[in-house]
Structures are given as structure tokens and as C-alpha cells.
Amino acid sequence: MTITKNSIATLHYTLKDDAGEILDIADENNPFLYMHGVGGMIPGLEKALENKAAGDNVVVSVPPAEAYGERNPNLTQDVSREMFSAVDDEEMVVGAQFQAQTDEGVEVITVAAIEGDVIKIDGNHPMAGETLHFDVTILEIRDATEEEISHGHPHGPGGHQH
Ligand SMILES: [Zn+2]
The missing domain is CATH 3.10.50.40 (Chitinase A; domain 3)
Known part of the structure; x- marks a missing residue:
């Protein structure tokens, strides 16, 4: 077979x-x-x-x-820390991944950087x-x-x- x-x-x-x-x-x-x-x-x-x-x-x-696929730079954006109000500070670290509901369905986003109250998120697939x-x-x-x-x-x- x-x-x-x-x-x-x-x-x-x-x-x-x-x-x-x-x-x-x-x-x-x-x-x-x-x-x-x-x-x-x-x-x-x-x-x-x-x-x-x-x-x-x-x-x-x-x-x-x-x-x-190739990385799409348009899938990165800055969002307010308030968007993640349910997430503890210990969990909000660079590299952390969260599921986000989008128009395309559930997607995984990765925290790319944290600058004070601004979280840079990356919607590209990690690979x-x-x-x-x-x-x-x-x-x-x-x-x-x-x-x-x-x-x-x-x-x-x-x-x-x-
Ligand atoms: Zn089944």
C-alpha cells in the first residue's frame, strides 16, 4: 500500500x-x-x-x-497592551503566542516586541x-x-x- x-x-x-x-x-x-x-x-x-x-x-x-509562505511584513502591527487585558504580565513576553479571532478564522499571533504599553504583534505563521x-x-x-x-x-x- x-x-x-x-x-x-x-x-x-x-x-x-x-x-x-x-x-x-x-x-x-x-x-x-x-x-x-x-x-x-x-x-x-x-x-x-x-x-x-x-x-x-x-x-x-x-x-x-x-x-x-514568505513572511508578510503587513501582518505585523502595534496594538495597545489593553488589547491583552486578560493576559498576565508574566505571560506577556516576546515570543508568546496567542490565538486571535480574525475575519480569516482563528489565527496564531506572536508577540514580536514589547515597548511600554505598545505590543508589536506578528500574524505571520511562526515558520x-x-x-x-x-x-x-x-x-x-x-x-x-x-x-x-x-x-x-x-x-x-x-x-x-x-
Ligand atoms: Zn472528525
Whole structure:
């Protein structure tokens, strides 16, 4: 069996940036489960996994255009500290991430700088502008159930629990 549209694949991977820093790991404690061909993962990695089989090792570098896009300077803005009145001072630090409701749905914003009462926030994806270096091992491949296909995501361990 190989990975094709609506396959559910279980992966282990290590994700590094250009500097070799580890950004993310999916290992035996935290395997990554995804449904192929439904836009649930970055296009460059999905392309690299197409038609691969269980046991295969896939090493691929994905440029920003096929990952989380280039950084968009227009997504940074200054907001008042009052916008975060529910957030304690200890939590309001550079690098802190919050979910914000926007016209596009829920987005993650990152605190880029704090200057007194002014908070500079950055709405870019934290991995925008990064070339992502993946080392992936495919553990298991199965067909999606009808319920998974109708939801557009995998269920079960490592997937959404609903
Ligand atoms: Zn579901």
C-alpha cells in the first residue's frame, strides 16, 4: 500500500531549520497522523510523500513557497497592551503566542516586541519564510474511513478525537 488520496499515514519526523535547529519532532510518544490529499499538511511535504510506502524514509527540504509562505511584513502591527487585558504580565513576553479571532478564522499571533504599553504583534505563521528540512519515516498507511473522509481529517491516536 502506498500513500494516495485519502490515505491515512502515520509518521515519525524530525523538522529542522536552515541552521539545523530542531523545530519539531514527532516520535513514538507523539506520532503524526494525517490524511493525504486534503490540504491538511504543507504542500511540499505532501508532494514528497505521495506514492511512498510504509517503512520508507523521506528526506526533503521544503522552501517557504511550499510550506508556510514568505513572511508578510503587513501582518505585523502595534496594538495597545489593553488589547491583552486578560493576559498576565508574566505571560506577556516576546515570543508568546496567542490565538486571535480574525475575519480569516482563528489565527496564531506572536508577540514580536514589547515597548511600554505598545505590543508589536506578528500574524505571520511562526515558520513563515523558513525552508523546512524534514526527515520522515512512514510507519503505517491505511485507507480513511467514510467518517474521516466526511470530516476531512484522521481520527484515532494522534488524530482529532471527535
Ligand atoms: Zn472528525
